[in-house]
Amino acid sequence: MARASAAVIADIVGSRDLADRSAAQEHVLHAFERAEVHAPAAVPAYAAVGDEFQAVYASVEHAVVATTVVGLSLPEGLELRFGIGVGEDRVVDATGTVPIRDGSAWWRAREAIDHVKQAQRSGRSRATTGFVPDGGSEEKAVRGLLLLRDHVVSGMRPRDRRIALAGLEEVPQARTAEAEGIRQSAVSQSWHRSGAAAVVEMLRQLEGARS
Numbered sequence: 001m002a003r004a005s006a007a008v009i010a011d012i013v014g015s016r017d018l019a020d021r022s023a024a025q026e027h028v029l030h031a032f033e034r035a036e037v038h039a040p041a042a043v044p045a046y047a048a049v050g051d052e053f054q055a056v057y058a059s060v061e062h063a064v065v066a067t068t069v070v071g072l073s074l075p076e077g078l079e080l081r082f083g084i085g086v087g088e089d090r091v092v093d094a095t096g097t098v099p100i101r102d103g104s105a106w107w108r109a110r111e112a113i114d115h116v117k118q119a120q121r122s123g124r125s126r127a128t129t130g131f132v133p134d135g136g137s138e139e140k141a142v143r144g145l146l147l148l149r150d151h152v153v154s155g156m157r158p159r160d161r162r163i164a165l166a167g168l169e170e171v172p173q174a175r176t177a178e179a180e181g182i183r184q185s186a187v188s189q190s191w192h193r194s195g196a197a198a199v200v201e202m203l204r205q206l207e208g209a210r211s
Contacts (some may be wrong), residue, residue, distance in 0.1 A: 001042065003090070003173060004086050004087055004105065004134050005056050005058065005086070005088070005089040005103075005105050006059060006062065006063040006084055006085070006105065007054070007055075007084070007085045007086075007087075007089055007101075007103075007105035007106050007108070007109040007151040008045075008054065008055045008056070008063050008066070008067060008082060008083070008084055008107065008109060008168070009048075009051045009052060009053070009054055009055045009083040009085075009106075009109045009110060009112075009113050010028070010045075010052065010054075010055075010070070010080045010082050010083075010112075010113075010121065011050075011051055011053070011065070011080065011081050011082065011113065012024060012025075012028065012051040012078070012080060013049035013079040013080065013081055014079075015050075016077065017081070018078075019054050019186070024051075024078055024087070025047055026039070027074060027075055027078055028053055028078070028080065029044075029045060029046075029047065029053070030040060030042065030073070031069070031070040031073035031074055032045035032053070032066070032070055033045075033190070034065040034069060034070075034073050034110060034165075035065070035067075035069035035070050035123070036075070036091070037067050037169075038069055038138045038168070038207055039057060039062035039063070039065035039066040039069070039207065040058060040062070041055045041057055041062075041066065042057055042089075043055055043056035043089075043101075044070075044169075046098055046106065047098075047115040048098070053080075053099070053184070055105060056089050056101070056158050057103070058085075060084065060086060060131075060133075060142060061089065061207075062206075063084045064084075064142070064145065064146065064149075064206055065085070065203050065206050065207055067082045067129060067200065068149060068153065068202075068203055069165070069203070070086075070167070071075065071097065071153050071161075071191055072127070072153060072156075072161045072164055072165050072168075072199075073147050073161075073165060075158070076158045080128065080195045081117065081128050081129070081130075082112075082113065082115055082116075082128060082129040082130070083108075083109040083110060083111070083112035083113025083114070083115075083116065083129075083130045083131075083132075084109060084112055084131045084132070084146075085104070085105045085106060085107065085108025085109030085110070085111065085112055085131075085132050085135040086105055086108060086132070086133045087104030087105035087106075087107070087108055087116075087134045087190075088104045088105055089103045089105045089106065090102060090107045092135060093199070093209050100178050102146070102182060103136035103200045104134065106135070106177065108132035108134070109132070110133050111122035111131055112130030112131055112132045114127075114130075115128065115130045115132075116128065116130040121147070126151075127146070127150045127151075128150045128154065129139050129149075129150055130186060131143050134147065145202075149199065149202070151195075152195040152198070152199055153195075155195070156194050156195070156196070157194070159190065160196060161182060161196075162176075162180070163176060163180070163187055163190045163194070163196055164191075164194070164196035164199055165189055166179075167200050168203055169202045169205075171189070173187045173188060
């Protein structure tokens with residue numbers, strides 16, 4: 001039996017209100033490319049219909065790492081929603097520039113992102129990521145992890161996110177401070193106050209899981 005894949009669907013929040021949608025799409029693709037260093041994709045992210053992006057990962061762990069790095073990498077004012085679905089991924093039409101993919105992983109990813117949209121529109125939740133598994137026992141644990149991650153990352157200021165990424169990429173705090181034009185003590189304070197230290201530790205734990 002083929003191993004299940006983790007399909008990821010992402011879409012830009014409020015894309016119609018963006019001044020430059022083309023530039024926004026480039027930022028998103030660049031963010032996914034940055035995530036490749038930490039969680040290589042089985043199918044690297046590509047632009048699909050409208051302001052939607054799709055990618056495939058070999059495990060849920062790598063999908064969580066990738067979507068976290070993407071969220072941290074986006075510039076201020078640009079936000080994504082994510083749907084992660086576990087199951088079968090297959091190509092149903094390879095004749096076009098971008099192959100058309102289908103399978104239960106995609107049905108579940110679509111269900112997951114639709115649930116996030118509905119919850120946001122109704123005001124029930126500010127979570128930006130949905131998750132639908134293939135019947136495994138990890139559902140509640142992964143959903144809880146994603147809920148906490150979304151809460152922490154959404155509360156970060158742009159500088160906090162840059163500091164988190166620098167820490168993940170093992171950039172010395174002195175160099176980060178110089179790049180940000182602040183003191184090293186301010187970098188250290190952001191690292192702990194914003195939740196960056198906990199997010200980066202989570203990512204490091206997941207990076208080597210089930211590659």
